Amino acid sequence: MKKYSFLALIIVCLCSNGTLHAQQLKVSSISNAGKKFPAGESARAQNVFVEILGQGLLFTANYDTRFGNRRDGLGGRIGIGYVAADNDNATTIPVSLNYLLGNGGKHFFEIGLGATVIASKTTGSFFFEDNQGINKNSNVIGTMSFSYRLQPVNNGFSLRAGITPIFNGDFFLPYFGGLSLGYTF
Numbered sequence: 001m002k003k004y005s006f007l008a009l010i011i012v013c014l015c016s017n018g019t020l021h022a023q024q025l026k027v028s029s030i031s032n033a034g035k036k037f038p039a040g041e042s043a044r045a046q047n048v049f050v051e052i053l054g055q056g057l058l059f060t061a062n063y064d065t066r067f068g069n070r071r072d073g074l075g076g077r078i079g080i081g082y083v084a085a086d087n088d089n090a091t092t093i094p095v096s097l098n099y100l101l102g103n104g105g106k107h108f109f110e111i112g113l114g115a116t117v118i119a120s121k122t123t124g125s126f127f128f129e130d131n132q133g134i135n136k137n138s139n140v141i142g143t144m145s146f147s148y149r150l151q152p153v154n155n156g157f158s159l160r161a162g163i164t165p166i167f168n169g170d171f172f173l174p175y176f177g178g179l180s181l182g183y184t185f
Contacts, residue, residue: 045071045151047158047184054164054178055094055116055143056081062094062180071151072100072108090120098145106152110160112145141168151184158184 047064055077056062062079066072074097081092096114118139147162160180166173 049180049182051180087123093117108149110147158182
């Protein structure tokens, strides 16, 4: 119960920080594709990317967006991954909230908190299973993200790299990492 309370507290802190930051906008304009926005605002950043390791655990295709018309601040991501070997397979679905810290340029520090659902079908010892026979199993693990993000001001190539700790009631792996390559629009 303490773990869920702690996760809820982190999410509330992330959400309230984004609200407070949004109230501090100054009135000057930045041009983005012919549109005028107050300083600190621009078109909402959206990304599609593939991730190796990271919050999706193996290899995933993902969508990430900001929740306001900003390049930084509070946002979320969702993805899906699939891996198969012999008669074993696993599907992963990472979902998380993240917050981008930066000065409005293209370099950001990302902090995030989420969960990854793992649905597997195994015939032996594969993905958290140690016994023989066909096993269908679902697990949920917690994930965090402490990453550098290169996200262009306009459309273009994006990059994420960092440490993505994973955990559940049985383990904590603090130095799990991930790398993402994608496109910002």
